[in-house]
Amino acid sequence: MHDLLVIGGGINGTGIARDAAGRGLDVVLVEKDDLAQHTSSASTKLIHGGLRYLEMYDFALVRKALIEREILLRAAPHIIWPMRFVLPHDKDQRPAWLIRLGLFLYDHLGGRKLLPGTSVLRRKTTHKLDPLKDEFRLAFEYSDCWVEDSRLVVLNAVDAKERGAEVHTRTACTKLVRHKDHWEATLTSAGNTETRKFRAVVNAAGGWVDEIIDLADPQDSATHLRLVKGSHIIVPKWHEGEHAYFFQNADGRIMFAIPYERGEFTLIGTTDIPYTANKDKVEITEDEIAYLCAGASEYYKRAITPDDVVATYSGVRPLYDDHAASASKVTRDFVLHYDTEGGAPLLSVFGGKITTYRELAEEAVAELAPLFDGLPKTWTRHASLPGGDIPAANFDAYLSGLVLTHPHMPVELLTRLARAYGTRTRALLGDADSMADLGRDFGGGLTEREVAWLVDQEFARSAEDILRRRSKLYLHMTKEEQGAFTDWFAARYA
Template sequence: MGEHGKRIECDVLVVGGGINGAGIARDAAGRGLRVVLCEKDDLAQHTSSASSKLIHGGLRYLEQYHFGLVRKALAEREVLLKSAPHIIRPLRFLMPHAAGQRPAWMIRAGLFLYDHLAPRDFLPGSGMVALRDLPAGPALQRRFTRAFAYSDAWVDDARLVVLAALDARERGATILTRTRCARVRRGAQRWEADLEGPDGIVHVHARCLVNAAGPWAGSFLHATGAGPARPLRLVKGSHIVVPRLFDGDQAFLLQQPDGRIVFALPYEGAFTLVGTTDVDYDAQDVDRVAISPAETAYLCEAVNRCFERRVVPEDVVWSYAGVRPLIDDNHGSASSASRDYRFEHDTAGGAPLLSVFGGKVTTFRKLAEQAVDWIGPMLGRHVPAWTAHACLPGGDLYGKEPVARAVLEYDAWVRTRRQQFAWLPDGLLARYARSYGTRLAALLAHCRTRADLGQEIVAGLYEVEADYLVRQEWACSADDILWRRTKLGLHVAPGAAQRLDAWFDARRRKSMASHLTRA
């Protein structure tokens, strides 16, 4: 290890700031372990912000007989809805049905299982509906007259990661973004790591190392000297965003001739999110993943098979892609590879090492709980699990305990906030409430009028929010704010990112000048 730089002694070093790493850091910190998490980029910059934005059991996984995964995910759907009702909300799905698709009896059987594999406290069950009775009905082609309806949930995936990391920090964890684990060495009792970040090198001595590096988990495991990793199958999933295709707040599950399904989801008011693809990804650079023209064409064709309005690649206003690190279980197609997670526990070579492979956003909390159930006793810390009975930051609308009331009465809670902040425009209040929940009070702690929000840096983004995101949520760049902390990137005019980056530069210069003055 080098001679210079900050030194930190901790119990657990987590490498990876996606949903699994943030979840493990949160759970471990809540059990009294000293935790450091490092992420080489921004939180949720890669796979964890490139999902379909769903908390769901995975209806299609029933066809692959992954009943255990579906049961686990359905149970977690209920837990997460109640723990973060501001960023997670119920979503009703419609599956249009016509001749030539999966037979109706098969779909009914699958939906019956979906309704009953795990307890369902407050979400409505499945059933058949007439499309002519729904606002979205006219948007579909006339060959569709009926649809199967069922329930799942929507999530702001990037904010979910940030809130898990925020909870971890508030419970004592150290969260280091833009900080790469450059070197790591294993000893008999501890790991020694050099973390390279914007403020120099941090030397960490940790009693346990957690490899939650996602698509990089295999290469990082090799860097630890712990030997070859379980084979990973890198699968690219891509999405497109187009102008809104249908009215109403329901979503669609669209069956495709190749047996796959594609989601069409209401998105940011004016748009529809369409995805996902599943293609094997063989490229070496997982830092710069992008949708291919073939994937864009596939998703456009999926829309055109079902909706009256046709879309072409030129209609796409935004797209994103992420690489999922799935367990290589030798299935033929990328879409059939298991989304479940597995751990590799290694204690034979010295200090404990836990590597995480696979997983999905929906099961992150359970994954983290099981990971810390192993880590804690290994380090002599026997503390029971706790996250199933705790809200994420901002989710405590009706008390600290997760309750269905917070989901069912979210709109009533917002109406109360509207009375409290009557000076705030309705659209802005709605976005703040969805993003920050009860942390809205901290965001607006010193604001009494619209003028108190400060400069409107770009449309819809005021200085008070941008400053909050820097101070509280690790935002360092325009992309951090426009695409991960918010989705304002879809709504602002060209050049907005440059204006926001200029604001960041001015803020840094001001901070540096203030520091030099004090020195």
């Protein structure tokens, strides 16, 4: 009998599996699709406190997220890095003193140590307001962090496996039978089924959490989730510099414009729209594209139109239904429901933010701790994620060393690999001394050597897994290159 079945391969599921496996539990994680295929790869890709939640007086959530921001920055400095955000202001918005007060709280609520604090920008003394319309003469600049969200999920799964967990993608839990002291779970993959026994089940299925509850207890037909769709557009680089912009829309919602993918693009999002359609196929609408273009164009001198959009993505946030009046005001905090009605426990996870996933995992395992005598104490607070054990979290110094030891490889390639794999880049490269040693180049710098690593080490099972989640290389390859790689991968790994 196993200790724990974790259902769901998003950030919450992989985080819980990692935490539990690291404490010695016998863990099995199943995901019906690919890791991070749904909500966890469709975020705005920020590790942040949530400045707008101060306006909702949710100080506890902001403080919790700000504390986690620094913990995660230390744990994975290759996929998480600081970013400065410029918040333009004009006379029609909230008073400047009120925004400055909010940013003062944002700087100090979480015990900030690694990131610089807020500063005031004026058009006559900075170029950061140049891309914006002339009426924006004042701005505030504050710090948050960027994250490669789907890689964060994958690295948690990799760490869980290395600590003893089983990780099965494209494997669905299709039946749950509760007994007094255990569960019988039917796991289905590629038409094959098997039944295993578990002392407890964690339901971290995200948008499908209610379906798993119904699977475990058909009598429970309650709806616990409020599904909110968030969509993003990707346009060519719209401003110079590594800073992002925080826009306040006239309808009260906020929007980010962020340098994306080596600074070659700008990512703009997000929307907050109630959602009831197909959760497996979430797509942006023309109205959402128009909304995002119009919102950014209220600030940029050079208007953005739907014709400028080169790519989009959308996801559904499975938020805990707190009956808030509007989708944008539904709580982003997480709720854990521990159910022992009639036998073995079922722990269901509702809501949450990518920033607070580690704390969520700690709390989830704490709920389960009474089942397991002598469970070790928490450990993830000071532990690096795979590839994140960079000395002093100094990514630039690590990259400089990598460039010195691989002088015959393009710096752009080494930079991308170091950002993706951190200290494991050397293991991926092995004895390769040049591009020729890495095998076929499929475009965008993707080589056979990297593909083999992603299949062997990071659970990749399709071309899409590689091009859209473990990397964003589809943005740097032609359609012909993407098609050729897809055909090659299908033939090679059939």
